[in-house]
Amino acid sequence: MNDTPTQPPARSYGRKSIRLTLQPQDLMAEDAPIAGVWTARIITLFPQAFPGVLGESLTGKALKEGKWQLETTDLRRFGVGKHRNVDDTPAGGGAGMVLRPDVLGNAIDHVQRNTRGNCPLVYLSPRGRRFDQRLARSWADCDGVTMLCGRFEGVDQRVLDHYDIQEVSLGDFVLTGGEIAAQAMIDATVRLLPSVLGNAESIEEESHSNGLLEHPQYTRPAEWQGRAIPDVLMSGHHGKVAEWRQHMAEEITRARRPDMWAEYEKTKGK
Structure with a gap:
């Protein structure tokens, strides 16, 4: 049966x-x-x-x-x-x-x-x-x-x-x-499918997308609990903002995920 x-x-x-x-x-x-x-x-x-x-x-x-x-x-x-x-x-x-x-x-x-x-x-x-x-x-x-x-x-x-x-x-x-x-x-x-997220740039900047953890994010108000948004993010200088975000992503990855950092270093050296 x-x-x-x-x-x-x-x-x-x-x-x-x-x-x-x-x-x-x-x-x-x-x-x-x-x-x-x-x-x-x-x-x-x-x-x-x-x-x-x-x-x-x-x-x-x-x-x-x-x-x-x-x-x-x-x-x-x-x-x-x-x-x-x-x-x-x-x-x-x-x-x-x-x-x-x-x-x-x-x-x-x-x-x-x-x-x-x-x-x-x-x-x-x-x-x-x-x-x-x-x-x-x-x-x-x-x-x-x-x-x-x-x-x-x-x-x-x-x-x-x-x-x-x-x-x-x-x-x-x-x-x-x-x-x-x-x-x-x-x-x-x-969320990686075309047309789903709607912002390809957002995907590229996320943790793990480029081999690094994501940089810190901030939004309004400009000051909260005595803590201010980093000046560079308020400068309007897009080049400096990009440099700061890259630097912070590298620092966070190196500190928190040595395994990812080692792999990133290999890729960067190619």
Whole structure:
């Protein structure tokens, strides 16, 4: 008996909604996806966690305007048996549960059938490569990204090997699942898409964009709690302002992130 549903749905957000099925879609219908739009596809046990913070502010506005798309696929719909089980005990014993390879495989195959273009397949894992601005920029240059959100003790290794899935970590800590990490990574990527942020200069001056941490920022009032804005920022001399900001970015990076500073020094010397 095949316990996999014939039409496991996915939730989608943005200017148009979409229900993923195994049937061809009418591209003129209201629920058709927007062709050629950067798309984040999430395989998760908690589709209701999305869009979450991604539906707010800059990313939320861009989502509503159809500048990017978000599709969620409920892993539970691919579960086996009457109770739609998605996990089992670890081979060799041990605490916790592991997501099953047959369940994950069916879910990934389904999502991949509806994926077009260059769309990296990623598993959010604390043992993966650490996510950074460079990786966000790389994903922004793709057609989208497919993210597998883990739970429990992780996923069966055979799935990662079979699909050659890239493991990526938000940082050196452990979360209950991959949903929070997925939202953080998508946010960092979407804001790099053309027309989303609306100010390319702002992106270039942000922390990590040029290999340095960002310089300090100030705004009105000119004096607050006895602390004044640095005179150079009030001088109106754009060249001196640029020099000051560069100098401060270098000083802060050197003091706070010796690893970044060392890499920056190498790049600067080329």
